[in-house]
Amino acid sequence: MQKRVDAVCRISDRHTVPAEAQGAKVLEYFAEDVFDIEKMAAHLPKSAYKKLMATINGMQPLDPSIADDVATAMKEWAVSRGATHYTHWFQPLTGGTAEKHDSFLEFSGGKAIFEFSGKTLTVGEPDASSFPSGGLRSTFEARGYTAWDPTSPAFIKRHDNGGTLCIPTIFCSYTGEVLDKKTPLLRSTQVLKKAVVRLMKCFKQPEEPVKVTLGVEQEYFLIDKKFYLQRPDLLQTGRTLYGAPPAKHQQLEDHYFGSIPPRILAFMTDVEKELWRLGIPAKTRHNEVAPAQFELAPIFEELNLAVDHNMLVMEVLRQVADRHGLVCLLHEKPFAGINGSGKHNNWGIAYGKRNLLDPGSNPAENAVFLTVLTAVIHALDAHSDLLRTATSGIGNDHRLGANEAPPAIISMFVGEQLEEVINQIVKGTSTHAKKSASLRIGIDALPPLNRDATDRNRTSPFAFTGNKFEFRAPGSSQSCAEANMILNTIVAEALDALSDKIESFKAKTFNEELQALLKKEIAAHQRVIFNGDGYAKEWVAEATKKRGLPNLTSTPEAIKPLLVKENQKLFERYGVLTKTELESRYEVFREDYERRLEIEGRIALELAKSVIRPVVIKEYLAMGESRGCVAVDAVRQELAKELDAMNASIASLQKALESGEDISQAIGWLRRSIDALEGLVDDSAWPLPKYREMLFIY
Numbered sequence: 001m002q003k004r005v006d007a008v009c010r011i012s013d014r015h016t017v018p019a020e021a022q023g024a025k026v027l028e029y030f031a032e033d034v035f036d037i038e039k040m041a042a043h044l045p046k047s048a049y050k051k052l053m054a055t056i057n058g059m060q061p062l063d064p065s066i067a068d069d070v071a072t073a074m075k076e077w078a079v080s081r082g083a084t085h086y087t088h089w090f091q092p093l094t095g096g097t098a099e100k101h102d103s104f105l106e107f108s109g110g111k112a113i114f115e116f117s118g119k120t121l122t123v124g125e126p127d128a129s130s131f132p133s134g135g136l137r138s139t140f141e142a143r144g145y146t147a148w149d150p151t152s153p154a155f156i157k158r159h160d161n162g163g164t165l166c167i168p169t170i171f172c173s174y175t176g177e178v179l180d181k182k183t184p185l186l187r188s189t190q191v192l193k194k195a196v197v198r199l200m201k202c203f204k205q206p207e208e209p210v211k212v213t214l215g216v217e218q219e220y221f222l223i224d225k226k227f228y229l230q231r232p233d234l235l236q237t238g239r240t241l242y243g244a245p246p247a248k249h250q251q252l253e254d255h256y257f258g259s260i261p262p263r264i265l266a267f268m269t270d271v272e273k274e275l276w277r278l279g280i281p282a283k284t285r286h287n288e289v290a291p292a293q294f295e296l297a298p299i300f301e302e303l304n305l306a307v308d309h310n311m312l313v314m315e316v317l318r319q320v321a322d323r324h325g326l327v328c329l330l331h332e333k334p335f336a337g338i339n340g341s342g343k344h345n346n347w348g349i350a351y352g353k354r355n356l357l358d359p360g361s362n363p364a365e366n367a368v369f370l371t372v373l374t375a376v377i378h379a380l381d382a383h384s385d386l387l388r389t390a391t392s393g394i395g396n397d398h399r400l401g402a403n404e405a406p407p408a409i410i411s412m413f414v415g416e417q418l419e420e421v422i423n424q425i426v427k428g429t430s431t432h433a434k435k436s437a438s439l440r441i442g443i444d445a446l447p448p449l450n451r452d453a454t455d456r457n458r459t460s461p462f463a464f465t466g467n468k469f470e471f472r473a474p475g476s477s478q479s480c481a482e483a484n485m486i487l488n489t490i491v492a493e494a495l496d497a498l499s500d501k502i503e504s505f506k507a508k509t510f511n512e513e514l515q516a517l518l519k520k521e522i523a524a525h526q527r528v529i530f531n532g533d534g535y536a537k538e539w540v541a542e543a544t545k546k547r548g549l550p551n552l553t554s555t556p557e558a559i560k561p562l563l564v565k566e567n568q569k570l571f572e573r574y575g576v577l578t579k580t581e582l583e584s585r586y587e588v589f590r591e592d593y594e595r596r597l598e599i600e601g602r603i604a605l606e607l608a609k610s611v612i613r614p615v616v617i618k619e620y621l622a623m624g625e626s627r628g629c630v631a632v633d634a635v636r637q638e639l640a641k642e643l644d645a646m647n648a649s650i651a652s653l654q655k656a657l658e659s660g661e662d663i664s665q666a667i668g669w670l671r672r673s674i675d676a677l678e679g680l681v682d683d684s685a686w687p688l689p690k691y692r693e694m695l696f697i698y
Contacts, residue, residue, distance in 0.1 A: 527547040
């Protein structure tokens with residue numbers, strides 16, 4: 001308890017160091033540590049710049065002849081910014097990022113020089129057997145390759161004594177198998193772009209560049225580092241395995257959008273400064289619903305860049321928190337009984353300057369919008385199991401379906417107004433068309449569908465929000481690459497399926513045939529649309545029994561769609577992932593879940609046996625010296641009851657760890673006993689920081 005008291009006193013005495021006023025300075029240093037298009041133009045020969053831009057804009061193969069020019073320019077710029085090292089920055093199947101630093105230092109004629117070649121820029125060779133591969137690589141098969149991704153700009157990561165030039169790359173094995181999350185994301189984006197161009201040709205639209213866009217809202221918790229270091233469960237697993245709910249947590253609804261505490265605001269200011277230097281357009285900051293929970297949201301960017309930036313956001317949050325004496329918790333459920341943290345994945349498609357998910361204001365735009373919307377409905381219904389796979393993970397298992405997180409059942413929210421239009425198409429009726437008994441696509445304009453024409457639904461996993469789709473199910477610690485790779489691929493398939501049929505339409509009857517096609521498609525897949533309360537028990541019964549939607553409530557269930565033949569054929573047909581690569585991902589995700597669960601079980605057991613039980617026994621024995629007091633005897637009996645329950649749960653968890661079965665359930669039973677004991681043992685003796693301290697003192 002003395003450590004807890006000391007921590008509280010030291011935190012209470014802390015004075016917030018005011019951050020330097022930024023103002024217009026932001027515009028001066030925004031993206032100063034990014035080798036972006038402007039800097040490329042300034043440092044590269046014109047011919048090399050032109051060829052590189054063709055690669056970036058068209059995702060065309062890089063012209064090898066410009067590699068040395070780019071490498072030299074990149075090195076000179078980085079060194080001028082204080083960098084001494086470079087690294088190929090990639091995203092292995094760990095779900096995080098990886099980097100190996102090499103200095104620019106070389107020797108020529110006995111003299112030390114800084115050198116960086118085109119070959120070094122474009123290809124690296126990390127150890128492939130030391131990363132998760134799901135059996136694709138053995139220990140003795142170590143060779144792997146990283147290859148430069150020119151569509152995501154290089155950047156400098158700073159530290160106290162300099163900086164490192166980070167070059168975004170893909171990662172594959174010596175035999176060519178994909179070992180990262182970026183490669184299939186890039187492939188899926190290319191696939192979706194081709195499908196969109198094909199569809200727009202059906203509508204006689206001139207060819208325009210396609211952009212898949214993303215905005216990622218990042219939720220996180222902050223607690224004081226002094227509390228964190230006294231919680232071995234947080235250190236080892238990212239979540240509290242024990243902790244009784246405090247009298248007050250989020251039930252007064254007073255934290256959401258509340259005034260940001262000075263210490264937290266200073267932290268947020270420093271985070272934004274770091275992000276802006278990296279060209280990450282951090283836009284919004286606010287208190288979230290749970291105490292000690294916050295959110296950061298950026299402006300929309302191209303998908304690949306947005307995913308890279310979100311990985312950097314998580315890293316910057318952790319690093320800046322440490323400098324402020326805080327710890328950033330990105331686990332989906334660090335505290336039981338209150339809101340968990342998610343990552344709202346706002347996905348959209350632009351064709352030239354036109355947002356294809358904006359209903360538009362004229363019949364032609366309405367027809368395209370409804371066709372794209374129909375494709376998304378089709379994709380979501382046909383492959384909701386795969387989207388659930390993208391959100392799988394031991395942390396998210398604790399979050400989905402609880403305290404404002406969407407349920408594990410994947411459904412789509414479209415709002416009352418758009419649902420009415422969909423119903424009119426299916427039924428062939430209209431309450432809005434002035435000259436017709438039915439709403440005729442491409443002829444009659446839809447009723448105005450303003451961006452805020454409908455309410456929001458926080459319980460929906462996949463919600464239409466006026467001009468984009470918000471996929472709310474991904475967890476706060478997860479990479480967005482997996483979810484968007486799957487989303488891109490399944491929507492591309494649905495768009496191609498529609499294009500197959502539209503391409504055969506006759507010009508004279510185009511609108512009538514399109515109307516009939518969309519009616520048929522929506523009717524076939526309408527079951528996935530649900531505008532109601534996703535938390536309601538009635539919805540679970542309706543979704544699973546009446547609608548036949550999958551309800552994959554745990555990670556072991558949620559990753560099995562990777563093994564389904566039809567799903568494997570889909571990814572192989574589009575060249576996104578092979579059957580072998582999908583099976584390897586299944587093995588990686590399964591092993592990750594099992595290993596994390598075992599770690600949780602072992603630290604829960606250790607804490608119970610060596611930290612908590614000795615304190616409870618000491619308390620129990622001390623009460624024995626006061627026998628004869630009715631009140632003390634009653635408390636002692638209650639302590640004895642919970643102590644016995646804890647001992648039985650310890651034995652059950654030990655047995656579960658030995659067998660590898662029912663570990664999660666055994667941890668839960670042990671937690672019930674220990675959380676009950678927290679309310680019985682003398683507060684001055686309890687060894688772990690409590691929820692009321694961690695969530696409210698910072």
